[in-house]
Amino acid sequence: MNAGSDTAKPARQEKVLPISGFPEYLPAERIVEQRFLDVIRDTFELHGFSSIETRSIEPIDRLSAQGEDADKEIYAVSRLAAGDSGDNDTRWGLHFDMTVPFARYVLENAGKLDFPFRRYQIQKAWRGERPQEGRYREFTQADIDVVDVGELSAHFEAEMPLVVADVFSRFPVGDFVIQVNNRKIPDGVYRAIGLDVSVGVIETLRIVDKLDKIGPDKVRVMLLEAGATGAQASTALSLAEIRTTDLSFVEQVRALGVSHPVLDEGLDSLADVIRAGMEHAPGRIVADLRIARGLDYYTGTVYETQLLGHESWGSFCSGGRYDALASDGRTTYPGVGISIGVSRILGLLIGKGLVTASRSTPAAVLIALNADEDRPRSTTVAATLRRRGIPCEIAPTAAKFGKQIRYAARRGIPYVWFPGGDHETGGDAVKDIRSGDQTAAEAMTWTCPADDLRPAVTRAP
Amino acid sequence: MNAGSDTAKPARQEKVLPISGFPEYLPAERIVEQRFLDVIRDTFELHGFSSIETRSIEPIDRLSAQGEDADKEIYAVSRLAAGDSGDNDTRWGLHFDMTVPFARYVLENAGKLDFPFRRYQIQKAWRGERPQEGRYREFTQADIDVVDVGELSAHFEAEMPLVVADVFSRFPVGDFVIQVNNRKIPDGVYRAIGLDVSVGVIETLRIVDKLDKIGPDKVRVMLLEAGATGAQASTALSLAEIRTTDLSFVEQVRALGVSHPVLDEGLDSLADVIRAGMEHAPGRIVADLRIARGLDYYTGTVYETQLLGHESWGSFCSGGRYDALASDGRTTYPGVGISIGVSRILGLLIGKGLVTASRSTPAAVLIALNADEDRPRSTTVAATLRRRGIPCEIAPTAAKFGKQIRYAARRGIPYVWFPGGDHETGGDAVKDIRSGDQTAAEAMTWTCPADDLRPAVTRAP
Numbered sequence: 001m002n003a004g005s006d007t008a009k010p011a012r013q014e015k016v017l018p019i020s021g022f023p024e025y026l027p028a029e030r031i032v033e034q035r036f037l038d039v040i041r042d043t044f045e046l047h048g049f050s051s052i053e054t055r056s057i058e059p060i061d062r063l064s065a066q067g068e069d070a071d072k073e074i075y076a077v078s079r080l081a082a083g084d085s086g087d088n089d090t091r092w093g094l095h096f097d098m099t100v101p102f103a104r105y106v107l108e109n110a111g112k113l114d115f116p117f118r119r120y121q122i123q124k125a126w127r128g129e130r131p132q133e134g135r136y137r138e139f140t141q142a143d144i145d146v147v148d149v150g151e152l153s154a155h156f157e158a159e160m161p162l163v164v165a166d167v168f169s170r171f172p173v174g175d176f177v178i179q180v181n182n183r184k185i186p187d188g189v190y191r192a193i194g195l196d197v198s199v200g201v202i203e204t205l206r207i208v209d210k211l212d213k214i215g216p217d218k219v220r221v222m223l224l225e226a227g228a229t230g231a232q233a234s235t236a237l238s239l240a241e242i243r244t245t246d247l248s249f250v251e252q253v254r255a256l257g258v259s260h261p262v263l264d265e266g267l268d269s270l271a272d273v274i275r276a277g278m279e280h281a282p283g284r285i286v287a288d289l290r291i292a293r294g295l296d297y298y299t300g301t302v303y304e305t306q307l308l309g310h311e312s313w314g315s316f317c318s319g320g321r322y323d324a325l326a327s328d329g330r331t332t333y334p335g336v337g338i339s340i341g342v343s344r345i346l347g348l349l350i351g352k353g354l355v356t357a358s359r360s361t362p363a364a365v366l367i368a369l370n371a372d373e374d375r376p377r378s379t380t381v382a383a384t385l386r387r388r389g390i391p392c393e394i395a396p397t398a399a400k401f402g403k404q405i406r407y408a409a410r411r412g413i414p415y416v417w418f419p420g421g422d423h424e425t426g427g428d429a430v431k432d433i434r435s436g437d438q439t440a441a442e443a444m445t446w447t448c449p450a451d452d453l454r455p456a457v458t459r460a461p
Numbered sequence: 462m463n464a465g466s467d468t469a470k471p472a473r474q475e476k477v478l479p480i481s482g483f484p485e486y487l488p489a490e491r492i493v494e495q496r497f498l499d500v501i502r503d504t505f506e507l508h509g510f511s512s513i514e515t516r517s518i519e520p521i522d523r524l525s526a527q528g529e530d531a532d533k534e535i536y537a538v539s540r541l542a543a544g545d546s547g548d549n550d551t552r553w554g555l556h557f558d559m560t561v562p563f564a565r566y567v568l569e570n571a572g573k574l575d576f577p578f579r580r581y582q583i584q585k586a587w588r589g590e591r592p593q594e595g596r597y598r599e600f601t602q603a604d605i606d607v608v609d610v611g612e613l614s615a616h617f618e619a620e621m622p623l624v625v626a627d628v629f630s631r632f633p634v635g636d637f638v639i640q641v642n643n644r645k646i647p648d649g650v651y652r653a654i655g656l657d658v659s660v661g662v663i664e665t666l667r668i669v670d671k672l673d674k675i676g677p678d679k680v681r682v683m684l685l686e687a688g689a690t691g692a693q694a695s696t697a698l699s700l701a702e703i704r705t706t707d708l709s710f711v712e713q714v715r716a717l718g719v720s721h722p723v724l725d726e727g728l729d730s731l732a733d734v735i736r737a738g739m740e741h742a743p744g745r746i747v748a749d750l751r752i753a754r755g756l757d758y759y760t761g762t763v764y765e766t767q768l769l770g771h772e773s774w775g776s777f778c779s780g781g782r783y784d785a786l787a788s789d790g791r792t793t794y795p796g797v798g799i800s801i802g803v804s805r806i807l808g809l810l811i812g813k814g815l816v817t818a819s820r821s822t823p824a825a826v827l828i829a830l831n832a833d834e835d836r837p838r839s840t841t842v843a844a845t846l847r848r849r850g851i852p853c854e855i856a857p858t859a860a861k862f863g864k865q866i867r868y869a870a871r872r873g874i875p876y877v878w879f880p881g882g883d884h885e886t887g888g889d890a891v892k893d894i895r896s897g898d899q900t901a902a903e904a905m906t907w908t909c910p911a912d913d914l915r916p917a918v919t920r921a922p
Contacts, residue, residue, distance in 0.1 A: 016569040016789075019553070022516035024566065026573055027580070030512050046847040048824035048854030051491050055483035055599055056517075056585065060541065074541040079589040080521065080554065081535075092480070093541060105485065108477040112487055114821065114871050116857050119488070124517065128540040138516055153857060155836055166847070279837065280844055328477075360575065363509035375616055376740065383741055386507040386627070393509030396577050396614060410575050 021131030022138045023343070028412075028455075029350050031357040033342075035457040036171050037122060040142045040340060043167045047159075049120040049144050054101035056124070057092040063100060073127040094126040098143040098339065103326035106147055106333055116148040116156070122342070134313050134347045145337030147325050152334040154269055157301040157321055158276040160338040164305065164317055165281035172355055172459035173345060175308040178277075178317070179243075179288035182270040182301050185253065186239060186289070188263025193235050198227045208240050209292040216241075240290040246278060247271055249287040266300075273301060299323045303338050307348070316345045358456040359412025364448060365392035365430070366408040367417045372398045377419050381428065384443035385417075390453065392417070405433055414452050417441070482592030483599045484804070489873075489916075490811050492818035496918040497632050497807060498583060501603045504628045508620075510581040510605050515562035517585070518553040524561060534588040555587040559604040559800065564787035567608055567794055577609040577617070583803070595774050595808045606798030608786050613795040615730055618762040618782055619737040621799040625766065625778055626742035633816055633920035634806060636769040639738075639778070640704075640749035643731040643762050646714065647750070649724025650700050659688045669701050670753040677702075701751040707739060708732055710748040727761075734762060760784045764799050768809070777806045819917040820873025825909060826853035826891070827869040828878045833859045838880050842889065845904035846878075851914065853878070866894055875913050878902070 018024070025033055041051075063074050074093040095101045098121045106113065122142040131137055144163060146156045161178045168176050186205060190196050195204050207222045216237050223233040235256055242252045250267050270287055277285025293302040300321035307316060319338030326333040349355040365385060367378045378394045385392050393413075395404045401418070408416050414434055421429035422440040430446060431438040479485070486494055502512075524535050535554040556562050559582045567574065583603040592598055605624060607617045622639045629637050647669070651662050660668075668683045677698050684694040696717055703713045711728050731748055738746025754763040759781035766778035780799030787794040810816040826846060828839045839855045846853050854874075856865045862879070869877050875895055882890035883901040891907060892899040 016565050018569070019516060019518065022518065024515055025513070026570060027511040027513060030514065034512060045823035046850070046852045048822055048852055050488040050822045051495060052486070052488060053491065054485055055480060056587075057480065057483065057599075075538050076541045077536050077538055077555070079535070080537045081589070094538070104477050108479070109487060114868075118822070118854065126517075128542070138518075148857075276837075276840065280840065361509055361511045361579070362506035376737075379737065379741065389507070391507045391509055393579065396609075407575075 021136050023136055023347070025350065026360070028357045028360040031360070031362075031455050032350055032355050032457050033346055035357075035455075036342065036346060037140075037142070039171045040167050040342070041120070041122060043163060043170065044120040044142075044144055047118075047144075047163045047166070049118045049163075052102075052105060052119050052121055053123055054095070054098070054105050054121070056094055058095050058101055058104065060091040060093040062104065063093045063096065073129050075126050075128055096125050096127045098123060098125065098141055099145075099325070099337070102143070102145060102147075103333075106326045107328050110149075110328075110331070110333075116146050116152065118144070118146050120144045133351075134344050136343050136347065139341070139343035142340040142342050143319075143337055145325070145335050147333050147335035149331060149333060152321070152336065154272065154300070156336050157269060158273040160301075160319060160336060161273065161285050161303055162276060162280050164303075164338055164340065165277070165284045167340065168305075169281075169284075172457070173307060173349065174310075174354070174459065176284065176316075177306055177308065178281075178285045179291050179304045179306065180270065180273050180277075180285060180301060181287070181289050181291040182266040182273075183292075183298055183320075184262050184266025184300060185270065186236075186292075188260035188266055189235065189239050189253070189256065189258055191262060192258035192260035193232050195228060195232050195236060198229065198232060199223065204228070204236060205292045208236055208290065211237075211240055211290055242289040243286060244274075245283065245286045247274055249274070249289065253289070269300060293318060293320055297322050297324075301336065307345075310348060313344070313348055316341050353460055355457060355459055357412075358458070359414075361393070361411045361413065362391045362455065363393045363411070363413050364390055364453055365415040365417050366404065366413045367392055367394045367419070368401060368404045368421070369395040369398040370419060374398070374419070381417060381419055381443045385446075388444075390446075390448070405431075409433055412455070415448060417443075482597050484597055484808070486811065487821070489818045489821040492821070492823075492916050493811055493816050493918050494803075494807055496818075496916075497803065498601075498603070500632045501628050501801060501803070502581070502583060504624060504631065505581040505603075505605055508579075508605075508624045508627070510579045510624075513563075513566065513580050513582055514584055515556070515559070515566050515582070517555055519556050519562055519565065521552040521554040523565065524554045524557065534590050536587050536589055557586050557588045559584060559586065559602055560606075560786070560798070563604070563606060563608075564794075567787045568789050571610075571789075571792070571794075577607050577613070579605070579607050581605045594812075595805050597804050597808065600802070600804035603801040603803050604780075604798055606786070606796050608794050608796035610792060610794060613782070613797065615733065615761070617797050618730060619734040621762075621780060621797060622734065622746050622764055623737060623741050625764075625799055625801065626738070626745045628801065629766075630742075630745075633918070634768060634810065635771075635815070635920065637745065637777075638767055638769065639742075639746045640752050640765045640767065641731065641734050641738075641746060641762060642748070642750050642752040643727040643734075644753075644759055644781075645723050645727025645761065646731065647697075647700060647753075649721035649727055650696065650714070650717065650719055652723060653719035653721040654693050654696050656689060656693050656697060659690065659693060660684065665689070665697060666753050669697055669751065672698075672701055672751055703750040704747060705735075706744065706747045708735055710735070710750065714750070730761060754779060754781055758783050758785075762797065768806075771809060774805070774809055777802050814921055816918060816920055818873075819919070820875075822854070822872045822874060823852045823916065824854045824872070824874050825851055825914055826876040826878050827865065827874045828853055828855045828880070829862060829865045829882070830856040830859040831880060835859070835880070842878060842880055842904045846907075849905075851909070866892075870894055873916070876909060878904075 073096050077092045124140050126138050190201050220233045242249050274287050291302050291304050298320035302320035304315035305317035317340045321336040323334045324332050325335030367382050369378050382392050382394050416431045418429045428441050429438050430441040534557050538553045585601050587599050651657050656665050681694045703710050735748050752763050752765050761782035763781035765776035778801045782797040784795045785793050786796030828843050830839050843853050843855050877892045879890045889902050890899050891902040
């Protein structure tokens, strides 16, 4: 992969240089990416999510309204030859996530959609932030959301991480864990002990969210400086350190000795998520009460995901519930969703060579060419194999067979087909160039193992 | 589909409006688009083309260097908060096709690619031109190209239209015809009769290219005004009117009574293309000697494609051979390629309701819910079906069964699954809600016809 360097200079007409933060893959790497995207799509569809794609641009005022530092990250788009069509008074920007466009799509098409609306969206997005390892300016995200009108049932919050666990169990990402919290738990606890008055709920969350970065001692100091008592700070810190793979987090929270109706709601809801996880994705979904995420808009369950052994890369897949994903002033659309950072994961897996493809082309077979005037014969073999779903290509020239075999080997194509190559029968022959085994074959009936039909995408040992 | 209107005004925070030329699909329409893209990708891969994706932006000076009016069509991209990372002295634009980025990709990665390099690329592109029926500002193209180092064998020119014919025979686009010419044929004829001196080859091509728009009489007048003799104009017009589905175009050209070595080359090459078409895509590939296309860069075979009955929409799929797809000054990379205008075709097929999907969701089965506390049971059924590749979703609420069935019907989901719904055995039951037939079923073994597993995408009668 070429993710560009930070010092890339503008390319001139003759020069070609990568652009920092705009990665591109070589063909074999792209096969890894395609396989991952295929698994994601197939899993989303098995779970009954409908695909949509939204346009790449949104009005800048709509983009800017989301998130604190949105402006800094937006790429503005304008016609180079402005002024001749009257539409340059509008300012457009490239979307920086799927959520803003999806919310707009829901409002725009509300009358034509069936609610609850389960949609997935796999698209590129753009952010003008400084590129760094695993963070790109152009990147692909794969989102699922369920959105409803007015009210959204809580059970959808338990469903999201199961879909993600299904995706990651079908692609060789290695060990992963989906961390789940419910914002009502810290909210209820903070209210029960008066932190909502002394520091404020959002401010407390903001400080506790620094736990991984600065450690508990500095968090305690910050909480005290913000107005918390020592007891309040201790309870907030104890809460944040609870992490269980089963329902025992409920007891541990109860052991803090506080109670509040909002806390009860949060515990019930998180217990439902963890219970579903224990049943359908054992070991993959944990209650982790320090997860906060998107302080401004999430109101219930929140999700993060870590690849074990690569925790420093941060969360690869995050999301949560919003009480107002979209609103047109009259109707409110609550939603819950989760987003897989496809480019972020692949930047790690491909960039570090952890996952590789067995070849650089979809072709499973190279049809050899006996002589240039024999091309129609090879083309007929190829057409027959293709009709039977076997990807193949024909040798570009009637070079010596050794050279044709090397052509296949260089690309990782496992089989070479020789029209008329079986000397006993005069029929065709096919050679597995990995083993050297050659057998008689007919294009109408020959099959190869399913594992050879598509490139193998595997985790490096 | 909502392709926007020409009078769309900027959306404010509360308002949501389409943007002219940036179409978006509803879920059932998107299923049609996905199916078409799946057929394209699968066919390209069966023919052994490797996928690549390039970044969405290129330096504007690279984009501007291509084509006459390129500048007018380019969308410039810049960071909204400029100046803080030092990269805003570079001017980027969104790519307007796949050819410019592919040429740059080849130069950038030449040392890591195997030549001849067969690649496909299915991506969005952007052009700031005035939107009109079938022409969008954001659109998807699906390209194949073969590029080689120094020399490119002619047989690849015969291969391109066969791939396209395979695509279009697998998707219900209706009747189509791929029109092929070879630029060496008019080139040779014009030279043989002196039009290269009196008018010039490119200028003659430019005038003859107007034949469909202004008719032969006006073309004749223009040729005479440009300096042609009456005999020269007659020959050029006669040549342009030759169109055959077999090899008889060769005789018809010979009957013009002219000869030139370049003409011979062109006739041989076009004969190879048509011969391959007669063999592998009978009736789909015609020799049409008025096709010119991309006067500046194509040097051999050129392609256009028409949907019969929709000729006024123009070519949906075009391309040709370039002697210099890319060059770094030392090495030249000749190529041949063809590009399917995915958005253009779908704008017609979906926009006019010619092709539709049988449902708006991938789910083939809705798992009914007996009671809210019974959700885990329904979730287990769903997980079992999904492991077996059957897309499904669970009813959102334990409403009356009639309402749950209507939920499925509204989305076109053909089956509703009732856990414990078989009254004789106490086991599960499944109802085909189109016929009303209900039978006992087990999630571990039940199957539905393959046609129901995925949404049907069919041509409207």
